[in-house]
Amino acid sequence: MNTNRPLDLNKSVYELCTAYPELKGIMAELGFTQITKKGMLSTIGRMMTIPKGAAMQHIDLEKILQTLKENGFAVSGLGEEEAPAEVNAAEPGEEAGDEEDDDQGVEERRALLKSYIKRLSDGEDLETVRKEFVANFSDVKASEIAMAEQELLASGVPLQDVQRLCDVHSALFHGTTQAEKIAAAEAAVAAEMKEDQPKLLKRQDGGDLKFNELAKISGHPLQIFDLENKAIEKQITQLKGALSAGSHILETLNKIREVAIHYAKKGDLIYPILKGRYGFSGPSDVMWSVDDEIRDELRDLAGEAARDEKAVQSVPWRVRLSKAIGRAEEMIYKENNILFPLCAKSFSEEEWRQIASDMRDYENCLIGDVPVWEEAESAEPETENADEVTFGSGHLRVDQLEAMLNTIPMELTFIDDEDYNRYFNDGKGPKLFKRPLMALDRKVYTCHPPKIEPMVRMIISSFKDGSKDEVAVWNQRGGEPVYIRYLAVRDRKGQYVGTLECVEEMGFAQKHFCEDKD
DSSP: OOOOEEEEETTTTTHHHHHTHHHHHHHHHOOOOOGGSSTTTTTTGOOOHHHHHHHHHOOOOOHHHHHHHHHHEEEOOTTTTTTTTTTTTOOOEEEOHHHHHHHHHHHHHHHHHHHHHHHHTTTTOOOHHHHHHHOOSSSOOOHHHHHHHHHHHHHTTOOOHHTTHHHHTTEEEEESHHHHHHHHHHHHHHHHHHOHHHHHHHSSOHHHHHHHHTTTTTTTTHHHHHHHHHHHHHHEEEEEEEEHTTSSHHHHHHTTTTHHHHHHHHHIIIIIEEEEEEEEHHHHHHHHHHHHHHHHHHHHHHOOOOOOOGGGGSSSHHHHHHHHHHHHHHHHHHHIIIIIHHHHOOOOOOOHHHHHHTTTSOOOSSOOOOOOOOGGGGGEEEEEOEEEEETTTEEEEEHHHHHHHHHSSSEEEEETTBBEEEEEEEEEEEEOOOOOOGGSSEEEEEEEETHHHHHHHHHHHHHHHTTHHHEEEEEEETTEEEEEEEEEOOOOOEEEEEEEEEEEEOHHHHHHHHOOOO
């Protein structure tokens, strides 16, 4: 056996196992059992590093390092935050106890954040809590917000109460105008930049700087999100102007409704990764729900205005609109100061490449075309192939099978018996429901907003216990009727092996049967 073989932990599991095929067996013995499943290495393995996998699977990193060493690998690329305690020793002149003090301080701050939520849920005035927040906090990190949200949700605090934590956080930059908030936020970032580099790198957060760095890369997903947010802010300003002038209100309102595209990309590509891979359920559950509420309120307001032109002049309608666009402004702030820095710090380059690849299926929100991020070109997944697949009633080449599934005039999704997304067909034309490749090999529940997740769980549970074999839903998408069927997939013995979702646009049938006959 060769010894001292270089193994860079910054590389993906796929890259390492390609270079050293025997590593796959070693990792399986260490507890990475998913690596042996077909397709896992060429999909999730492309986006996962060993340290991140160890954290997700709760496998002792020190044990992994020792095993790799025993198998002749010379490990490099272990970041300071990932290193075992004995490896991550205190630097010269730095007291080891300082880190414990920092941890204790974080816990105290997190407890204080949680206490604000309890006081608000008990009915205390929001402005009173805001003032106390500003008095006690000079800054608050995205990771602290995320952890506080998670703990509150886990303890049974209702989602709508946890959403108030974001409102309290907004009080940090508490200028009366949006310009003052932005100026204060920029001043805080500038102050952080003055800190010496070693201390900056050791901070719990730091994602704000990483976010700024990635947002400058042409075509990077964070650049697109950032440009969209700037365009949303501009459109909000135009809507406020239309309200003041009393003209073109509905036209401008319908334009701002494109924010739904921006929210859809977050819901499909960002929130599920934060929750499913990195355990940050707070931002995904809380912000996802707020996104839906803003989108639905803008839709309802536009509908009322379209039905009654006088609605735009009524005080209740204008108050509702003012509140909705205020929440949209607040969401931009939350994304720039909580969500995107957290993603920038957490996501790997492979994950960003895959997100960029999936974003091609979405329209841009209020901006024109943007350059393609060249790095994303290498994110195309490889397909494992075989000469032929044999069934009880015939046999097909793999290319024939794939072409046949893609030709079926409906969108198909297969979820296995462990509730993981395993397959999407890829028919031609735009999709009624986006199916990003990032969602493959991920729990189906992480792909749905919080208000939909209970229904999905109920359907799959009824298939598993045998009480149902099919659930059908009629819906509307873009003014066209859509037929959605969830089917229990069972083997020849009647055992549940998964769920098949079939989505079919039915406008063609409606036109056929409803057209006038001579």
